[in-house]
Amino acid sequence: MKVAYWPGCVSRGFTSELHGSMAAVAPMLNIELVELDRANCCGAGVIAEHSQELADTLNARTFALAQQEITQGADLMMNICSTCQGAQSECQQRLDASAEYRAQVNETLSDEGLEYQDGIINKNFLWVLVEDIGLDKLKTLVRNPLTDLRVGPFYGCYIVRPTDRLDINRAQPRDEYLDQVIEALGGTVIDYAGSHKCCGFPIITMNKEASLEQAGRHLADAVDAEADCLVTPCPLCHLNLDLQQPMAAKQVKRELNMPVLHLPQLVGLALGLSPEDLGLQHHIVKPTAVIDWSQAVVGGVGGW
Amino acid sequence: MAEFKLKIRRYDPETGAAPYWDEHTVELEPHRSVLEGILQARNEKDGSIGVRCSCRSAICGSCGVRVNGKPGLACHTHLDDALASAGEDGVIEVEPMGNMPIIKDLIVDMDAVHWKKIQRVTPWLIGKEPVPEREYIVSRESMIDVTQSMACIQCGACVSDCLSMEVDPLFVGPAALAKSYRFVGDPRDAAHEQRLKDLGEDKHGIYDCTHCFKCIEACPKGVAPMNQIMRLRRIAGNDFHIKDRNNGERHEAAFVKNIEKNGILHEADLLPDSYGGKFHPRAVPELISSLPIVMTALLRRKMTPAKALLHPHEAPEGVKRIFEVVEGRDQRNEFNLYISGTDADNEGTAEVAELIEAAEPAGVAPDGTEGSSA
Ligand code: SF4
Ligand code: SF4
Ligand code: SF4
Ligand code: SF4
Numbered sequence: 019m020k021v022a023y024w025p026g027c028v029s030r031g032f033t034s035e036l037h038g039s040m041a042a043v044a045p046m047l048n049i050e051l052v053e054l055d056r057a058n059c060c061g062a063g064v065i066a067e068h069s070q071e072l073a074d075t076l077n078a079r080t081f082a083l084a085q086q087e088i089t090q091g092a093d094l095m096m097n098i099c100s101t102c103q104g105a106q107s108e109c110q111q112r113l114d115a116s117a118e119y120r121a122q123v124n125e126t127l128s129d130e131g132l133e134y135q136d137g138i139i140n141k142n143f144l145w146v147l148v149e150d151i152g153l154d155k156l157k158t159l160v161r162n163p164l165t166d167l168r169v170g171p172f173y174g175c176y177i178v179r180p181t182d183r184l185d186i187n188r189a190q191p192r193d194e195y196l197d198q199v200i201e202a203l204g205g206t207v208i209d210y211a212g213s214h215k216c217c218g219f220p221i222i223t224m225n226k227e228a229s230l231e232q233a234g235r236h237l238a239d240a241v242d243a244e245a246d247c248l249v250t251p252c253p254l255c256h257l258n259l260d261l262q263q264p265m266a267a268k269q270v271k272r273e274l275n276m277p278v279l280h281l282p283q284l285v286g287l288a289l290g291l292s293p294e295d296l297g298l299q300h301h302i303v304k305p306t307a308v309i310d311w312s313q314a315v316v317g318g319v320g321g322w
Numbered sequence: 323m324a325e326f327k328l329k330i331r332r333y334d335p336e337t338g339a340a341p342y343w344d345e346h347t348v349e350l351e352p353h354r355s356v357l358e359g360i361l362q363a364r365n366e367k368d369g370s371i372g373v374r375c376s377c378r379s380a381i382c383g384s385c386g387v388r389v390n391g392k393p394g395l396a397c398h399t400h401l402d403d404a405l406a407s408a409g410e411d412g413v414i415e416v417e418p419m420g421n422m423p424i425i426k427d428l429i430v431d432m433d434a435v436h437w438k439k440i441q442r443v444t445p446w447l448i449g450k451e452p453v454p455e456r457e458y459i460v461s462r463e464s465m466i467d468v469t470q471s472m473a474c475i476q477c478g479a480c481v482s483d484c485l486s487m488e489v490d491p492l493f494v495g496p497a498a499l500a501k502s503y504r505f506v507g508d509p510r511d512a513a514h515e516q517r518l519k520d521l522g523e524d525k526h527g528i529y530d531c532t533h534c535f536k537c538i539e540a541c542p543k544g545v546a547p548m549n550q551i552m553r554l555r556r557i558a559g560n561d562f563h564i565k566d567r568n569n570g571e572r573h574e575a576a577f578v579k580n581i582e583k584n585g586i587l588h589e590a591d592l593l594p595d596s597y598g599g600k601f602h603p604r605a606v607p608e609l610i611s612s613l614p615i616v617m618t619a620l621l622r623r624k625m626t627p628a629k630a631l632l633h634p635h636e637a638p639e640g641v642k643r644i645f646e647v648v649e650g651r652d653q654r655n656e657f658n659l660y661i662s663g664t665d666a667d668n669e670g671t672a673e674v675a676e677l678i679e680a681a682e683p684a685g686v687a688p689d690g691t692e693g694s695s696a
């Protein structure tokens with residue numbers, strides 16, 4: 019399949035290993051990425067906090083650019099950031115609700131010759147994996163099943179709430195997809211208290227103690243549940259859980275050492291890519307447990 | 323009639339014994355409520371089960387509990403729905419709400435947390451002086467807007483699951499902040515600025531919300547407290563230029579400026595700018611404290627020094643134009659779904675209105691009385 023691909027900003031800045039691992043994994047899943055390189059930041063909810071119209075117009079611009087790719091054969095728009103998914107879905111809800119409002123927004127976009135038509139399909143990579151590629155297909159592609167790897171899913175907020183806006187329901191349990199993917203890749207899902215809670219990132223500059231306390235608690239819960247690593251579909255969660263982990267550990271006065279993987283990295287490992295190909299060496303918390311595991315498996319398979 | 327298994331969390335702090343689960347089977351029609359299930363267990367099996375309720379019709383707000391881990395009203399949750407969201411064993415779990423001390427079993431101390439916070443925000447209208455001789459005239463939209471926060475029945479479900487409050491018990495919290503918006507959004511109130519200043523100067527005020535959507539998901543009345551908090555921030559920052567103690571306003575301004583300049587986020591500038599610029603006195607300790615992280619990031623090549631210091635990206639013209647147009651407006655243009663509804667909703671109403679009109683003989687009003695000639 020072909021997707022109009024919005025990588026987001028953080029995945030090209032502080033977590034560039036995310037963008038890199040997505041690029042490495044996509045061809046193995048037969049996904050062609052058409053990068054929206056002229057598109058702009060989704061605003062992460064912060065721009066909307068300042069001005070809704072500004073956020074809506076900026077995202078309408080990104081959607082319009084994606085729709086140009088969709089008319090040229092892309093199946094849908096895809097992102098790799100929960101926060102983008104949440105912030106963009108929120109704007110889309112307003113844009114799709116009213117033709118009159120959409121006309122106002124399009125008026126601003128018309129200077130650039132762009133127009134957003136309602137009803138774009140914009141999905142996080144996690145949703146694409148389950149809904150468009152399919153777990154059965156994914157299973158057939160696994161070369162190194164994550165056997166005995168204990169993985170804690172970390173969903174964060176923007177991709178699981180609010181459920182009505184994100185079309186999460188019993189028929190489409192998008193808030194369970196990470197669990198399903200871990201299982202399809204052969205791993206063991208770890209149940210721990212923080213899986214659907216907030217990593218605290220949005221208040222890191224506003225109330226640092228509270229922010230780090232959140233990250234620290236979830237990581238500690240995962241440690242107590244004996245997870246080998248966490249996996250997240252959100253680079254902002256990754257910032258608080260990995261980049262800030264040394265500070266979070268200080269805040270909760272515990273040793274944590276919990277590796278946190280981006281979703282495409284976990285998929286990549288199971289599809290047979292090496293930890294280096296997936297940029298795991300760039301993480302702040304060394305994913306030793308994961309690498310030991312992958313080398314044991316690779317050794318066992320006799321490939322390398 | 324059907325059988326339902328209820329697992330109730332029991333705890334009596336006075337005895338000093340640890341909390342435990344207590345299972346009962348009740349027999350009720352599936353459309354009956356979880357509250358009726360609990361009451362049947364209490365009336366027929368164990369009179370010591372502590373539960374609070376009054377109206378049994380989702381209006382008094384006294385029966386807030388967690389059903390299968392999710393907060394809500396026990397009287398407003400059907401047994402069959404609760405069964406559908408139960409675990410594989412088919413047992414419905416009922417627990418007291420979170421973030422508040424337990425008095426007994428399912429009864430939490432609302433006074434100690436919820437009501438204290440509500441009182442914190444001066445929950446009454448401060449009228450303008452001089453008092454007008456006749457009624458205040460206000461726009462229809464502004465009143466519809468505040469009805470959303472007025473719909474609150476003070477059940478505490480949002481407080482129960484607030485993720486900021488979980489780590490910072492001093493946080494004013496969703497219900498109280500929604501209540502505050504009820505007055506800040508009300509054109510008749512005279513104290514908008516003081517209210518916002520007060521909540522900006524409180525380190526645990528409007529900028530302590532982590533934007534987790536839990537309160538929106540929890541609320542049985544569609545109050546969407548988080549949305550009201552974002553409105554409070556918007557008004558505090560844009561209309562009153564309130565500098566808050568958490569750097570929230572500065573962070574927001576820095577983020578917006580960053581995107582205007584770069585089109586995509588340039589993180590290296592964001593942190594110092596959030597504290598007022600690289601050379602602002604408040605930025606220095608912050609930057610020093612985050613230095614070890616930046617150093618490790620550089621070492622692991624998460625960031626190259628060039629990326630951290632230079633501007634790798636210039637915003638496309640189209641993005642600059644959007645900022646010019648939207649930020650140049652005299653008045654904020656805010657599309658509020660709660661007030662306007664969607665085209666689809668409104669199409670429905672227009673059709674119904676047409677149908678009613680077509681069905682009615684001319685001159686007769688919908689209530690059947692003779693229409694006046696006007
Ligand atoms: S919101 Fe964040 S992740 Fe999404 S595009 Fe903007 S900065 Fe990037
Ligand atoms: S956990 Fe934090 S960064 Fe991740 S989605 Fe929620 S708020 Fe965002
Ligand atoms: S969105 Fe804010 S107020 Fe609502 S539950 Fe989360 S942290 Fe609390
Ligand atoms: S805002 Fe909603 S959930 Fe919170 S107390 Fe009011 S009614 Fe209950």
Ligand code: FES
Pocket residue numbers: 374375376377378379380381382383384385386395396397398
């Ligand atoms: S008993 Fe009144 S709201 Fe449930």
